Amino acid sequence: MAVKTAFSRHEFSDILSHYNLGAYLDFAPIAHGSVQTNFFLWTTQGRFVFRYYENRSIGSVLFESQVIQYLKDHQYPCPAALKNRQGEAVGLYHEKPYIIFEFVEGQHLEYPDNLQKKQLIQKVAQLQNITRGYKPENTGDRWNYDTEQCCELAHAAAKRIGTPNAQAKLAWLEHELAQLQLPASLPKGICHCDFHFSNILFKDGEFNALLDFDDANYTFLTYDLVSLINLFMATFDWNTWPDFKQDEHVFDFRQARATVLEYNRHRPLDTNEKKYLFDVYKLSILFDCIWYFERGSVSDFYERRKITYLDSLSRDTFTAELFAAPG
Structure with a gap:
């Protein structure tokens, strides 16, 4: 259960007294989620x-509330x-921020079908269409x-771990970051x-809401696109990769190509976004x-x-394979 802080009925009654949401009746913990308490x-x-x-800091949660308000103003499906009563979406209780969200009906589908996957891709593209250039x-x-930000977080991780391996990994990561081409344009x-x-709700088989903007941030619009694709074979994963040789072919572009094609239907990528998708993918x-x-x-x-596998493939081959016509 993902409850890190316990609340009593009296505490919830006190919190609700600041809202026009009716009188408190009951509460129940939400099991899914691994970071925040719900x-x-x-x-x-x-x-x-x-x-x-x-x-999360109060500023970080204010960012989230600003994004959600902006999306709701543009009729995007999210809670x-x-x-x-003071017109504030973020409250403080025992010096930690909280938000009360509307409840949205739906089911979490661990294995959506192809049509439902397309609906998700379309909603991701819509999200980027709405928020392009928006900076809360x-x-x-x-x-x-x-x-x-990647470099800063890596330095913090290396310092926290405090081992020679962590310092060497930091040096490797800094070198790789320096190789990326991510133009300001x-x-x-x-x-x-x-x-x-668990962050996507379907109702009667249809996409109904995108939940949990806890990790949302201002970044390259294609970052969400690369989050949806996997260029590697299903058998190559975090617990199987040592079974593969360093010169072995591990790529399977078929599903990634279909995802990019569907996304491009709803938010056409410009020339630079296609050219540097390789670098955004590596950044992820x-x-x-x-x-x-x-x-x-x-x-x-x-x-x-x-x-290493991506470097052996090269940016040009990556782009050609990813944007090749389905066949």
Whole structure:
């Protein structure tokens, strides 16, 4: 269960007294989610979702509320962040921020069918169409996925771990970041960055809402696109990669090509976005390296092997394969 902070009925009654959401009736913890604490709240006006941010600053949560308000203003399907009587969407309780969200009906599908996958891709493209160039007031309070942020987080991870292997991995990562080509002309906006099935709701088989903007940030618009694709064979994964030789062919572009084609229907990529998708994809792998910085020896680990394979493929071949006509 993903509840890190317990709440009593009296505490929820106190919190709800600042809203026009009816009188408190009941609450129940929400099991899914691994970072923040989530509860269902029932009042005389219905059901709501209470999210208590265990490890986010008030500025970071304000960024999230600003993004959600912007999306709701543009009719994007996501739960609204409900405002209290003072017109504020973010509250503080015991010095930690929280938001009360509207409850949206639907089911989490671990294995969506092809039509449902296309609906998700379309909604991701719509998200980037809406937020292109949008930079919320509290953008500086988020981890915005660029090379500078990646380097900063890697330094923090290496310092925290404090081993020679971590320092050597940091040096490798800094070298790889320096090789990326990410021109300032690449369009930016808001990306969600976490399309786990538990963050997507379907109702009667149709896409109904995108949830949990806890990792959303201001970055290259194509970052969400590369988050949706996997260029590697299904048998090549974090726990199987040592079984492959370093010169072995591990790519399978078929599913990635279909994803890019569908995305491009709803948000056509410009020439630069196509040309430098290779670099954004590598940047996403380097961020993955940070989330698992303690995993593996610097000489050969999962994310390093992926970067090595991509380099052997080259940017031009990557682009040609990814944007080739289906066949």
